[in-house]
Amino acid sequence: MAEPDAVMVRIGEGIALREQGERVAARTLFAQVWTEISGEDGDSFHVCALAHSMADVQDDVHEELLWDLRALAAADLLTDERAARGGVAGPVDGFYPSLHLNLAECYRKLGEVDSARNHLDRGRASIDALGDDGYAQMIKAGLDRLADRLA
Structure with a gap:
């Protein structure tokens, strides 16, 4: 490295x-x-x-x-x-789950639910770019918690 x-x-x-x-x-x-x-x-x-x-x-x-x-x-x-x-x-694609999670959370805080869901969906769609290590599990859990808050 x-x-x-x-x-x-x-x-x-x-x-x-x-x-x-x-x-x-x-x-x-x-x-x-x-x-x-x-x-x-x-x-x-x-x-x-x-x-x-x-x-x-x-x-x-x-x-x-x-x-x-x-x-x-x-x-x-x-x-x-x-x-x-x-x-x-890893590939740059591995950046996107976290980036979209953060954006979705910002939009949720601002009450912009449609934008929050859009970035939540994009984060989930990009999750396969991460492996199955602790970092990936943390991001997946963050996306799941955010989905619960948006439900």
């Missing part, structure tokens, strides 16, 4: 801050990295990883949704080759 580049190391530092409950510090670090990687020449792999992580530290669901949409748009531009160079073992 490839060693993470400098941008991914910094994103990892932000994730560690979030996991320690330091959401504001994580958001600040992610914002700094964002100014460095966004733009026309931005690497979709970095943009996807950062946006996916930035969404998790937002206090406002509208901002969370914006970042989740950015992550999805960046994933749509990614190739399996680029993801592999970034250290991802």
Whole structure:
């Protein structure tokens, strides 16, 4: 597996801050990295990883949704080759279950049930791209819980 580049190391530092409950510090670090990687020449792999992580530290669901949409748009531009160079073992298709789960949850929080169900369905349709490890089970369980909340 490839060693993470400098941008991914910094994103990892932000994730560690979030996991320690330091959401504001994580958001600040992610914002700094964002100014460095966004733009026309931005690497979709970095943009996807950062946006996916930035969404998790937002206090406002509208901002969370914006970042989740950015992550999805960046994933749509990614190739399996680029993801592999970034250290991802599986195909880019494995990103979609989590991305759609997060989007569906945002839309649920906003009361946009049709959009939430759309992304729930898309997440479920893409679940086979994941293996059968602990991460896959966590995402599947999240999709199931969300389906129950939307029922």
